[in-house]
Structure formats: C-alpha cells, structure tokens
Amino acid sequence: MDFRRWTQAIRRPTSGWGGMFRRAVSGRVARAVAVLAVAAAGAWLGVALGSPVRAVVGPVEAGMSAEVSWTGETIVDARPLGTLLFDTHDAPIRLRVTLENINTERARAMLEDPRLSDRLPALLEKELSEGIGQLIIRVVVSGLAGALIASLVVFRRPRAALAGLLSAVVMIAGVGTGAILTYRPGAVVEPEYTGLLSGAPSLVGDAESIVTRFESYRGQLAKLVNNVSQLYDTVSALPVYDADPTAIRVLHVSDIHLNLISWNLIRSITAQFKIDLIVDTGDITDHGTGPEDNFVKEIGDLGVPYVFVRGNHDSKATQRAVARQKGAVVLDDSVKTVAGLRIYGLGDPRFTPDKSVAVDSDPNSLAILGRAHATRLAQAFGPVDLVAVHDPTIGRAFSGTTPMVLSGHAHARSTELMPSGTRILVQGSTGGAGLRALEHDEPTPVMASVLYFDRETRRLRAWDDITLGGLGEQSVQIQRHLESEPGRTIFPEPTISPSPTGSTAGAATP
Template sequence: MASVAERHEQHTGNGGPPPRHLRPDLKSRLITSVRRALSILLVVAATCGGAYLALVAYNQSSTLSVGEIRMSVSPGHRGALDVYVPLVDWGARFEAIRAPLRLRVDLQTINRGVATGLAQGQSLDIDRVRIEAQEALRSFIIRLILLTVGAGAALGLLTAFAIRSRVLRLRWTAPTSVLTAVGIGVAMVALIPPRGEISDPQYYAHGPDIPRALEAVEAAQRTPGVLDQELDAQLVGLARLVIDPGRRQSLAGQPTITVASDLHNNAVALDVLERASDDGPLFFVGDLTDRGSPLETALVRRVAHAGDPFVFVSGNHDSDYLSRELAEEGAIVLTRRGRLKADGSYGPVINRIAGLQVAGYDDPFERLSSQSFRDRFDNIPQPGMPETFANWLRPLVGKVDVVMVHEPQLLSTALQVLKDDPPERPLVFLVGHTHETDVATQPGVSVINGGSIGAGGTGNLTESTALSLARFTFTLKPSFQPLAADLVSIDPGTGNSSARREILEPVGSTP
C-alpha cells in the first residue's frame, strides 16, 4: 500500500507525468494565436481601408488668378501628374510621381479678364501663377495626407474597440492602428509630391477629341509672347507647351492624311480606323492580315472603304490574293511594279493621291496563294534586299513625295545614300512592321511609323501594344513640305487616347 509521501510525489510530478488537467492545451493555444493574428490583420485592413476611402473621396478647389482648379487623386494608375481641361476634354500628363496614382488637376473655370487680355496680346505674370499653383498643390497634398492618416486611424481604432476581448486587448490593437496610419502617411509624404523637373508632357485626349487637343496645343505654340517659359513648378509643369513659337507654322487648314499599319485581323479596330480617317485619305502600310487567306480577306475587306481613298502596300503577313481583292474593291494598291489594277495589270509607279506624288514597295516576303499562304523565308531582309530597294528608289528621288514600304530595314541603304546626298525635294517614307510609333528625320528625309492599329493583332494577345496610328500634315502650295506628324495611341483596356506632335522642319524645295 502506497505511503502518503509516495502519493504526494505522484501528484507533484516528481517521478511521474502530471495530471491530465495540468497539461498545456496546444490546440487552445494555437486557436488563440490565430485569433490574435486575425485581429491584428483586421485592424490593419480597416486602417488601410479608411485611408483609401479618404484618398479617393477628398478633393479641393482653389482659385488662381487665371481661373479655378480642382485637385484630386485617382489610385491604381502609373504615377503621374495630370493637368486636365474638362472644357475641351484633353490634358497633359507628366510622369513625376512615384506612387501608383494620378494626381489630377482639373481646370474648372477660366478667368474671363485674363483670357481677354491674352487675346489682346497682354502678357501673363507667369511667376505669380507658378507661386499660386505651388501653394494650392502644397495645401492640397498636406490636407490629403492628414485626412488620409486621420481617417485610417479612426476606422482602425473603431475596429479595435469593436473586436476587443481578453484574447487581444486594446493595448495591442490600438497602437497597431496608429502605427499603420502613420506608416501610410510617411509613404504618402515620400511618394506623392512630384519630384524633379516636370517636363516632356504627354498630351492626351479621349477618343475623337484628339485633333481638338492637338489643335489647342498648336494654338498655344502660336501665341506670341505668352506662356513661353519652362513651367517647372510642382503643379504647372505645363512645360514646353510653347517652344520657340515664332518659328512654328500654323497647321490649321493644311492637308492631312492618316497613316496606319499592322491591323493583323483585329476587326474590332476597324471602327477605330474608320473614325480616325474621318473619310479622308488613309494610307495603310502593310500587315492588314496574318496570312492573307480568303477567310481573313473577307474579314477585313471593308477596310477598302475606310478612307477616301484607301491606299495600300502589302506587308509580310499579307498576300497577293489580298492585294488583288482590295484592288477589285476600289483600293489603291501600290507595288514596286506600279499600281495594281483590278484586272491584274499594272499602272504607273508614281501616282497622284491626295495632292501627293506617291509610290509603294510591296513586301518581299508577301505570301503567295500558289504556296498556300505559308511563311516565306524568315521575314528579315536578306543580304542585297536593301540595295535592291535603293536601286528601285534612285530614279524616283526628286519626283516622288511619299514612299510606302512596310519593312523599315529595307530603307537602310537608301537612307545612307540620301544622308550623303540629301534630296532637294522633301521625301517622306511611311513604314510599319515594328508595332511602335516613331518619327525619324535627316536632312530632306522623314520616316514616319504609325505603330500598330490592331494592337499587335489577334495573334499577339500577350503583346503589350496600344492601338496606334499617325496623322501626317503637309503643305501643297507653293510646294510640298512636311509639317508635322501626330502620333496617336489608344489604350485597348480603357479607351483613353494620347497623342504627341512631332514637328517636321520644312526643307528647301525645287524651284
């Protein structure tokens, strides 16, 4: 029979396992830890949620000497300062903010007296406007940060009070909310205020208002003595709206053509192309389809009526079948042998179109119906092809204004020859293939690439490419002179459009 001492030893654990009711309950401790973690996460989420609601909801209006502006923030975008004019639905964007949001400054009203004075040639006190704009933006950012931090902390503390318990007391949840809100404030201080020089704006507009935006920019550039400084302040970095305005020639009323390429069967973009051309001349520089098959041709055939006229040269993704069908539809199809007629014969190499002398060079890798529209070669110009193109071009220089060719690499030899011996008569090349908008110039020569109107096409769904095209403006009287190329891009996801104007300096023409 056990003694009293032995029984006591068993109960105290000296010589055996403790009683069941004294063992740690691991499951209970795990549940408690999870509850505490979830409580902390809930408080953090509530704090962030309150801060976000304040961020998107708050806006501030300020009256400057030139008019009234409204400032707000739009999260979820690439960091930028947007100066937007709702009256004409266009604006300027400066990538000067590191946070993933857009700091929007909307011009709501314009001071009538200031506008009248500008129209009468009076000067504008730029320094005053800059200081006013700086103060307005600084005030907005300070209030925005304080309000965001306060709203985040308030909702976080409210949540902390609502979930307080013996498991996780306020001494843990309340500081969590406050520290999270302060962290958000510090991040805003570091990332929201525009940094560095605010310059090189990207002008943008929505849909059909792009021409209006570009005309407004051009009008600003023509205004003598007004807004001719680099506005490098935090807000009014409307930098370079006006650069050397005295030398700029007005583009109003000058003839313009639409330049596009690389649709790649994207029939959805046909509507965009039709609206952009606005029943004017449309020059399409290849890759209307992916293979040029009869099925694809039927899909895009209507493009032949998108412009007045519709001018076409083939790309490496087009075919001889497609070219013949477009010619039968009334399109102007240009080849190195001349204009392709509906009966399969060829007309002149140089054709007068929209007042221009135009020639076109069909792509060497154009697919053939006799070969079942298969790929030909490797789609990279082979040795000798640039020289062949240069030899074809040589007798046309001085007689032709515009040459259409899909593959820019074919121009390499010709551009070098023209660089060594610049043409007296301006020469413009319209190209495609790269899916990137671009303008390159050298004495007497301009190369314009409208990008990809099909955003890479249905066969390039993983390619990050915007719908893009170009508008080429020129003079015809007293002679042909290139004036400007407007490069237009349209985001397929949002439908927002951006545009920039590249001025093409006129050169001496043949007497």
C-alpha cells in the first residue's frame, strides 16, 4: 500500500459517532506525524547535500559543513594529525571544518608583507566569520528547500507541502536558537584530541603545551608549503642530469613520520625530475597503528612504483597497508626488478613503539643480522643493483655484495664509499621528523635525493641532494654530485676467521 492510499484509508468514515471521532483524531495525528517526519528527513537531506561551503581563511582553504548530531560540537579535521573536537554548544547539529589545501601564493604574500602581522588576527577572524555566515545561509536555504521538495514528492498536495515547509522553519529556528543559547566561547581553548594526536602524546608534550604546539605547527605548514613552491621555481631552472637521457631516475625518501606535507614534496619532485620509481627506506608512520594506515593511501596517487622497506616505527600491519596501495612494492628479505633495477629490500627487525617487547638495538647485533642477510642475498638471490634497508648499521653489512645501499633512520643525510666499492647513502628525514620537529629548538631539515642510474650498466652516475628548511625555515638547496668511478669493481668484504695459532686474521670471502 502506497502512502497516498494509506492516508485515504485513514480518512474513511467508520460506523458510529465515537468511532468516527476517534478515527478523525487519530487520522489528524498520523498526518501531522507523517508531515513532520517527511519534512525532517527532507531538511536533513537538503542540509547534507547543499550546505557544504569552501572558505579561505588566511592561506588555508577550508571546507565547512553542518551535520545532524545528537551532541552539538565543532570538529576541526586536520588529518593525518588527527581531529580537534570542541564542545561549543548543545543543539543537535555539528559544525565540521576540514583543512583541505594551502594557497601557496597567498601564503607567500602574507609571509613577505611585514605590515600584515598586526592585521592578521583580525583578518583571520573576519574571513572565518564570513565563512560561517555563508554556511548558516546555506544550511537554512538547503534545509527549507529539502523539506519543501520532500513534502511535494511524498504528499503531492500544496497544503501538505506548505505544512512541511512551516515544520522545517520551526525545526531550523529551534536548532539555531538552541545553538545560540548554549554557545560556550571558552570551549575553543579546551579542545579534545582524537586520532593520531591522542595516540601519540609523546610527540606533542604535556597537556599544558599541546594547544600551543599544535597551533604553532599548523601555522608553520604555510611556510613549509611555501618552501615547496620555491622548490618548483628552483628545479625548473636546474638542468636535469643529461649524460644519458635514458637514465633511470630514483627518488630516495625516508623517515616521513606522518608529515602530510611530504606527499606534496614527493609529488613535486616526481613531476619535475621525471622520476621512474621511489624508494622509501622506512618509518613512514610513527606508531604503526591502524588509524595511521590512512596516511599511506597517498602512495596510490603518485603514478610511479613505490618500493618500501619497513622501519622500526612501522608495524607489520603498516607494511600490509602499504602493500595494498596501487604501485607499491614491499620488500622484506626479497628481491624484485622495478623500472629496470634489481632491488633487494629488508624490513627493520625491530618495532620500537611496542614497549611490551624487548628490542635489541645493539650495533653488533644489527651488524651480525646484516651480514647474515648479506650472505643469504649472495647465495639465494644472486647479484642485485641496489639494497634498501632502514638502519645504516644493517646496511653497511651489505658492503661488497652490491654497488649501492640506501638507508635512513638517522634523520641526517650522509654518504660513504666503503673500501669494497659499495656506496652507502643515508637519507635524512623527508618529513622533517614529523611532529618531533616541535620538540627541538632547531627545525629538522626536509630531505630527499634523486639518483640517476645508467640504464645499460644499472650503476649510479650522479645524484641530486634536495634540502628544504624545516618548520619556520624558507631555504631550499639542491646540490649535484657526480659518481667519480661509476664502473668500479665491487670487492667482497673480508671476513674474520680464526688462524691456526688461535688469533684472528682477515680472509676474503670467495
């Protein structure tokens, strides 16, 4: 039975005056309840579809939307860092603000205008108020339009549609009045953190400084993105290594530590330098938790193969999350040929965020582990062009088994040419060590390198070290290095074996 036939059945007279009276009363109540339900559903749908607005607040482009909620609150969504929840009111509607983008041109203009610092707070307050004003208008118009359309579609009578519209007016007015009467201005300085921030309090300090640190970090994002925009300008004039136009271009990143800005940098370099593959030597996350898995979804949008080895801050679950992304190649004691390079990768044996499990970080133990895997590499897999590990202590154990080893972990870039001929490249933190940058007086630089491999010999010919200033800094440096002997012979490292007299002597491995 459709709705119209049901309402007609309600209006049919019954025998007896008492029955007719009860039927009439119940019919009116049922129709009123139906009108209210349809109007409420239509208003909710209209608000959900038509209310979201985009507002520019300073250098930040934010999305604002209203949602029906039993608990009135304001949510600032700053993923992947987490969300901020403010208990601002009690009316059954939620205000959600999503930080979507940073306007690099406006950020640059603000940073370069010394007169803007005094006017900036008032400007931000004005633009935020304008955005909320637009949202309120959208909510009212969308809610009323939704209620009217829903009532017309369901009842198909002008009087019923008008009743639905009036019902929506009363409901929206009631919600707005409730929000105004219960508004708590002091709630903005008492946020509740959820998501990654609440799961990693060690990164942001004690409760008294958490708000200040987060505001500082958010304020510096514009400067960091401004650095990226400067990178665009710098690399556009930098001659790409052209000794071999067919060179295999590898982007080496490491220790991103949940810094969302890293993806902007990686996309920029990938496009500017025409990168063929990316090698990530670990610590893409901080605690290896489930919520952090959303962070790695950016990998699928990079458009090039993404080779990943697990760091000591990445769990096995993180490794599986990376493996699910389009273009990802996870290596853990395994070999795969990617973009013409035969690569061996080994995940870090430790998972340090889990304090319930003892972790052996003794350099001797790590070196022994590395030598065991280097032996296994030579015996089980054969020659490779590149080895990727997280800890350089493990990486040095592969000296003599491969021309090139990439690692990270140290949050500082360095390179070393081993006596065997193997080059070890330790990458700095591509994420500026994430939120750890807030715990030090000096910011951690943001680092990445572009490596050029000869497509025929698959040997390193040159590399560019790219360094951006960390939080609060605006420097950009790109330094070119040429490999002095790209075709050098790689000699096996000597092993220590006992002599007939009981002392130790160096003996070369076969």
